[in-house]
Amino acid sequence: MATQNEFLLQVEGLKKWFPIKKGFFSQTVGHVKAVDDVNFKIRSGETLGLVGESGCGKTTTGRSILRLIEPTAGTVLFEGKDVLAMKKNELRRLRKDMQVIFQDPYSSLNPRLTVGQMLGEVLSVHKIAEGNAAETEVKNLLEVVGLRKQYFNRYPHEFSGGQRQRIGIARALAVKPKFIVCDEPVSALDVSIQSQIINLLQDLQNEYGLTYLFIAHDLAVVEHISDRVAVMYLGKVVEIASADELYKNPKHPYTRALLSAVPVPDPKNKSKRIILTGDIPSPANAPSGCYFHPRCPEANPECSQIVPQLAPIAENAGHEVSCIFYPSSLPKVQSKNQQAA
Incomplete structure (x- = not known):
């Protein structure tokens, strides 16, 4: 089991809510919950892939970790130091250790x-x-x-x-640097060039001992470069596991739907596509309970009432999922005596 010292980066309860302002006095009438209670850890020399549909909060998560935008709440520990509590001078020195590769190489x-x-x-x-x-x-x-x-x-x-x-x-x-946020570094490139850049990033990681947070849409690319993969939906991480485990044994219904959409090169080996119904809910008006339940093909009435927690599943402690079908994900309910205290 990994100790705290093994992790280069620890993200706990990270939130980024953008205020919605209306009226002459610009009163705040709500929030867009772009990142809503995200938790993960990255070991030194590891690549964590971060995947999900457009608008799920991947890029905002990466920029919040680096404080390119200021998070609303949470803790980001880099080598044990709280990034979000740092003053400007401390943050400038930290920039040498934490860098970013942007999506659009021209702008x-x-x-x-x-x-x-x-x-x-x-x-x-x-x-x-x-x-x-x-x-x-x-x-x-x-x-x-x-x-x-x-x-x-x-x-x-x-x-x-x-x-x-x-x-x-x-x-x-x-x-x-020691840590680089790769914010969809190959999505704007031709397929032939993508492989060259991915190979370059891997070579540099091996040579310089770099640690990556690799944000991408392309699940095939993520599988190739990542040691572990985290899946985001509407600002939350719904599943995280090693790349091999996640692709062979996905647990969350959303993860299974994403993987079913990956093209298979062999036309004889057709995978069964899981078609999700409905549109992605607005992060300004998220559903109650599990955020995924309005589109989930396996949802039951409890899914609209219970907010599942990201927790290890019994058969594999390194595989975490946020779904009420796994008992470890159910929120801990306090007794009446505890609540009164």
Whole structure:
């Protein structure tokens, strides 16, 4: 069983609620619960895949962990230190250890700066290198991510999408981080280029001992790169397990529906597709009980009343699920004496 010291990152009760304001005085009349009580842990050197439909809160979770947006509540521990309690100076120092690779490789790069200026600025801000030393370091970085050092004086518009993403990876690597949030780093790229970037990320992880939170839609890509996978639905993690376990033995009805939609290369081996009915509920007006119950093909009346908790299942302690069909997920009910106390 893993000890607390084995985990590089621990996320507990993370919430990000965006206020809904109306009227002349901009009164808050509700909240969009983009991230609602998310919990997971990542070991050093591990890749945790984070999957789910568009709008489920994956990107908001990643940005909240890095404090690119301020969380509403929760705890984020990085090497035992509370990220959310840090002052600006402490957070600036932490940026060297926690980096991000954005989804759109073009909009994340400054079109007015050359690659050399862009990466050199990172080294200068964090006081890693300046002048000739910085130029040498930037050229080394370019070669590490599979680009030529002659690209030093080129602008972002002179590169292809895959090359731009390599520049984004080089920028993240420049400060020698320990943890990187990969926010759908291959979704904007051609399929042939996706495999190159995935292989590059794996090579860099092996060489530098990096830890990834890998956010993606493509379940095949996530299976390939991840050690463990967390499945999100409407701001909550509904299942988390090792990649092998999750893909072979999914427990949550939502996870099974997602996996049934993955294309199978062999036309003779057709999987039975699980079609979900209805639309995804609004995070501003989430259903009562289990958030998934209006679309769940296995729901019963209790599902609309009980809020299940993410908890280990009996047969596999490393496999956690949030569903009332598993007794460990049922909330602990206090006795009347405990409530009175």
